[in-house]
Each structure stands twice: as structure tokens, then as C-alpha cells.
Amino acid sequence: MNYTINQLRVFLKVIETESITKASEELFMTQPAVSIQLKNFQSQFKFPLTEVVGRQLYVTEFGYEVAEIARRIFDELEALKYKTKEYEGIFTGRLRISVASTGKYVIPFFLTDFLNAHKGIDLVLDVTNKSKVVESLKNNEIDFAVVSVLPEEVEVEEVLLMENKLYLVGNTDNYSKNKTLIYREEGSATRQVMEQYFDKKGSKRKQIELTSNEAVKQAVLAGIGHSILPLIGIKSELIEGSLKIIRKRGLPLKTDWRLIWLKDKKLSPVANAYLEHVRKEKAKIQKKYFKWYLDFE
Known part of the structure; x- marks a missing residue:
């Protein structure tokens, strides 16, 4: 066998993504280049590593076994890199x-x-x-x-x-009970504490769900609604005055x-x-x- 490290890397990425298209994107290579590297690597084995049914790429059982060996090879290469640094007296x-x-x-x-x-x-x-x-x-x-x-x-x-301190914020300090509440997605720790706070208040306001703190912050800046946000992430906005803390009983929440x-x-x-x-x-x-x-x- 005469495979290269680059062929191993391409093969592993194809196995991980189960897609030549996705592998090419993550490796910053063209799809034809990935296909050629994969074909050259597979040609060195008697048994197929992958197969295409319709347009879907599937990994064979043999392919998974080869991939596991390839991962161990890269682990050893990583260890070799750090061992060299250790001999140079560097903590690695x-x-x-x-x-x-x-x-x-x-x-x-x-x-x-x-x-x-x-x-x-x-x-x-x-x-x-x-x-x-x-x-x-x-x-x-x-x-x-x-x-x-x-x-x-x-x-x-x-x-x-x-300590993580969370405050109710808006783009003005005028609090309105009719204002939309902007939440993080299900499973978020910020979402969890915000729900607990407003559930106790019996709030029935309209809700919007966004998938990141940055998205929530931008929505509040735009005046879409209020939200409870970590103080640590709004320092600049508080200094420039584009966000205001709304002082309410029971706040800030703390984790x-x-x-x-x-x-x-x-x-x-x-x-x-x-x-x-x-x-x-x-x-x-x-x-x-x-x-x-x-x-x-």
C-alpha cells in the first residue's frame, strides 16, 4: 500500500460527513479533488470502503473499520508532534x-x-x-x-x-406589560431561568424564540421586545445607552x-x-x- 496522509485525511472527512460535497466544503477543496483522493485511497483495498446508492453515499462495515485505524494514526501523529516539543523542554x-x-x-x-x-x-x-x-x-x-x-x-x-447576573433589558427603560418577551431556544440555561421568573409572574405576553444571545440582543435593540440577558454580554450597549436595564423586584437573577x-x-x-x-x-x-x-x- 502507498497511501498518503492527505488521502487519509480526506477519507476520514468523507466518513464523518457521509458526503463528498460536505467533505469538500470542510476541507476547502473542490468536489472533484476530494473524489480523486477518495478513489485513489479506495483503489488500494480489495473491499469497498464506501458505496453510492442512488445519490446517497454509504460507508461499508469495512470502511468504518479502516476509518477507526486512520483515526488512531492521526492520534499517533498528534502525539509525535507533542513529543518533539517535550524534548525541546516545552510543556505541550x-x-x-x-x-x-x-x-x-x-x-x-x-x-x-x-x-x-x-x-x-x-x-x-x-x-x-x-x-x-x-x-x-x-x-x-x-x-x-x-x-x-x-x-x-x-x-x-x-x-x-x-457569578452570572441576568437583568431584564429593553431599548428604553419604560417597562410595558404588553411588550413581547424574547426568549432563547429550548434547552438554554438563560431560557430556563427566564421562564421560571415570568411563570411566577403569571405572564401571558406574546413570545418570540431566538437561537443565540446575540440574536436576542439585536431584537431588543430594535425595539421588538424585552428580554432577560446576562450582564456580561451587554457592557458596550449599556455604556452607549442603546440598552437600558429595567429595574424590577426579584432581579437580577443569578446563576x-x-x-x-x-x-x-x-x-x-x-x-x-x-x-x-x-x-x-x-x-x-x-x-x-x-x-x-x-x-x-
Whole structure:
């Protein structure tokens, strides 16, 4: 056999996406180029790795087995890269973190000093919705997750990072009980606490559902309605006056951003080092980067 690393990479991407079109998009290659690489790789085996029925590409059982071996090859190549750096005296490894959307305002500041101190560490930071964060955690695809509400379906350990303060906001400070309420999608931690608050109030107002905090913020800025948003994500708008906090009894709502990991998970040396950094430096990080937020009333 005489396959190349590039052929392996293309083959794995086709297996992951089950589509030459999608694989070409993610690899930034043309579809003909992906097809040629896949054909050249498959030609080295007596048994088919994929087959096309109609217009749908399917992976054979043999193809899945080859893909699993290919993944191990790339894992070993990754290990080789880090081993070389270790011999140069550099602390190396990969740190994988998945972040529920509002955590994107917090976690970079809990990473910056650590990464500056350890240039050999590669960071993979995925900002997504809570359900995907929990799925990545359950599948053991990441070292840590950042959430504001603990998942119920998986046992985890945690370190509290910082308080999450949520305020009712509008594009004016005139509160109207007839104004539309703008919610995040089902499963969002912000959605959960907002529902709890307005359910207690017995609110029957018209509702709109949007899929990101940024979309909710833009809708509030446009005057479509009111929403409860994390203070951490609206600093600029509060300073310029385009968003106003509406003071109501029972607000702000408060949760906590948490760094969580699977219970009994054997953390890598890099993950252990990062966890030690967070525990040791948490108070300093809060004071250094979040004084305005901690002092806000």
C-alpha cells in the first residue's frame, strides 16, 4: 500500500460527513479533488470502503473499520508532534473545552494567562448551545465544559468560575406589560431561568424564540421586545445607552458559570495543569478582568 496522509485525511472527512460535497466544503477543496483522493485511497483495498446508492453515499462495515485505524494514526501523529516539543523542554498538549454560548464572555479571560505561560499548548474551544456542550461531555470528546446550569443526565465535578447576573433589558427603560418577551431556544440555561421568573409572574405576553444571545440582543435593540440577558454580554450597549436595564423586584437573577468535567475522568497532564491554574488564580482573574462586572449593582 502507498497511501498518503492527505488521502487519509480526506477519507476520514468523507466518513464523518457521509458526503463528498460536505467533505469538500470542510476541507476547502473542490468536489472533484476530494473524489480523486477518495478513489485513489479506495483503489488500494480489495473491499469497498464506501458505496453510492442512488445519490446517497454509504460507508461499508469495512470502511468504518479502516476509518477507526486512520483515526488512531492521526492520534499517533498528534502525539509525535507533542513529543518533539517535550524534548525541546516545552510543556505541550491539547486542551479541549466546550462552552455554552454566554460562557464565551468569561472563559477567554480564564485562559489567557495560562496559555501565555505555556506556548506549547494547543486550545480547541467550541462555543455552541447547551445541548451540544452536554453531548460532547457525555461522549468524552472534551476535557472541560463551561455551563451556568449543571446537566442532570451526567455526573460531573465542578469549579465555580464566577457569578452570572441576568437583568431584564429593553431599548428604553419604560417597562410595558404588553411588550413581547424574547426568549432563547429550548434547552438554554438563560431560557430556563427566564421562564421560571415570568411563570411566577403569571405572564401571558406574546413570545418570540431566538437561537443565540446575540440574536436576542439585536431584537431588543430594535425595539421588538424585552428580554432577560446576562450582564456580561451587554457592557458596550449599556455604556452607549442603546440598552437600558429595567429595574424590577426579584432581579437580577443569578446563576454561576461553572467549569465542569466528567466524574472519575482521568485528566491529561495539560487538563490537570489548567484545573490547578483556575483553582489557584480564580480570585486574581476576577479582580484583573471583571472588576466592573463584580461592582455592578
